[in-house]
Amino acid sequence: xxxxxxxxxxxxxxxxxxxxxxxxxxxxxxxxxxxxxxxxxxxxxxxxxxxxxxxxxxxxxxxxxxxxxxxxxxxxxxxxxxxxxxxxxxxxxxxxxxxxxxxxxxxxxxxxxxxxxxxxxxxxxxxxxxxxxxxxxxxxxxxxxxxxxx
Amino acid sequence: xxxxxxxxxxxxxxxxxxxxxxxxxxxxxxxxxxxxxxxxxxxxxxxxxxxxxxxxxxxxxxxxxxxxxxxxxxxxxxxxxxxxxxxxxxxxxxxxxxxxxxxxxxxxxxxxxxxxxxxxxxxxxxxxxxxxxxxxxxxxxxxxxxxxxxxxxxxxxxxxxxxxxxxxxxxxxx
Numbered sequence: 048x049x050x051x052x053x054x055x056x057x058x059x060x061x062x063x064x065x066x067x068x069x070x071x072x073x074x075x076x077x078x079x080x081x082x083x084x085x086x087x088x089x090x091x092x093x094x095x096x097x098x099x100x101x102x103x104x105x106x107x108x109x110x111x112x113x114x115x116x117x118x119x120x121x122x123x124x125x126x127x128x129x130x131x132x133x134x135x136x137x138x139x140x141x142x143x144x145x146x147x148x149x150x151x152x153x154x155x156x157x158x159x160x161x162x163x164x165x166x167x168x169x170x171x172x173x174x175x176x177x178x179x180x181x182x183x184x185x186x187x188x189x190x191x192x193x194x195x196x197x
Numbered sequence: 198x199x200x201x202x203x204x205x206x207x208x209x210x211x212x213x214x215x216x217x218x219x220x221x222x223x224x225x226x227x228x229x230x231x232x233x234x235x236x237x238x239x240x241x242x243x244x245x246x247x248x249x250x251x252x253x254x255x256x257x258x259x260x261x262x263x264x265x266x267x268x269x270x271x272x273x274x275x276x277x278x279x280x281x282x283x284x285x286x287x288x289x290x291x292x293x294x295x296x297x298x299x300x301x302x303x304x305x306x307x308x309x310x311x312x313x314x315x316x317x318x319x320x321x322x323x324x325x326x327x328x329x330x331x332x333x334x335x336x337x338x339x340x341x342x343x344x345x346x347x348x349x350x351x352x353x354x355x356x357x358x359x360x361x362x363x364x365x366x367x368x369x370x371x
Contacts, residue, residue: 048370048371057211057212058210058279058280061280061283066360066363068355068360069359069360069364069367072367073367082211082257083257083260083263084211084257084260086259087259087261088260102212125370126367148370156277156309156310156313157309157313158309158312158315158316159309159312159313159316160309160312163306174366176359179316192358192363193358193360193361193362194356195356195359196279196280196283196356197320
């Protein structure tokens, strides 16, 4: 079982990092951006760096799509997981084509409407997890399995 | 970092959007109060020119230093990110003062920070969310009289439920 953990920096990374007792059970690697937070939390981890900024950025989305195929074909993860943000999109779609299973975790701060990334990956994921049960109404077959934070 | 520097720590996150609206209000309050403390500001984008002199502005700090700043600061002021709020709950002396970024001021892509604040203030009173009007007055009042962090050292538990369900899932698909 090999995991691919895709994350933007900051809060998204921290939320995914909070699930260490799970992802550390398996062989895994990260795809994220360079920064102080990634340097600290992912110090001894296997990390690939994607192109940022990714928020509403078509050029980087395309670059990340090529990068996604390159990494995923080489690493062959069984499961790709992300808690946002937009960097997840090309990796999830590439992953789907390659045959990886996909779990998207809606970030903790989405409470009144679905995230854009969530909406875009919802049609193709195996599991879409929300962190507040009130978020379930925005995604047809989403599940609430608990929270990463409080 | 010196042992006894009195400081206010401001965190605007890793997002590329500016937060000049908060910085401007802060600048005015610091001058108005003739603040004796240093303002240490973490902001990825900085296009505001402070008049208050006792400041340090950095795009980001190492995590170790950021935790030190959270612990040392008399007051922590932040944008409405659940993670910085969570870290302030863990480490800071007083309840964090939080201003949600708003789309109409080009501070973020949408208003999820505002929506999150509305949701979160119903869950806990351990964070002070600033109302969007009269920022200066609210910031001044809080700097003069902050409220004690009630959660500190009563640490928030691990996400056991979510971890257990994820393990169950991966074991099933192995």
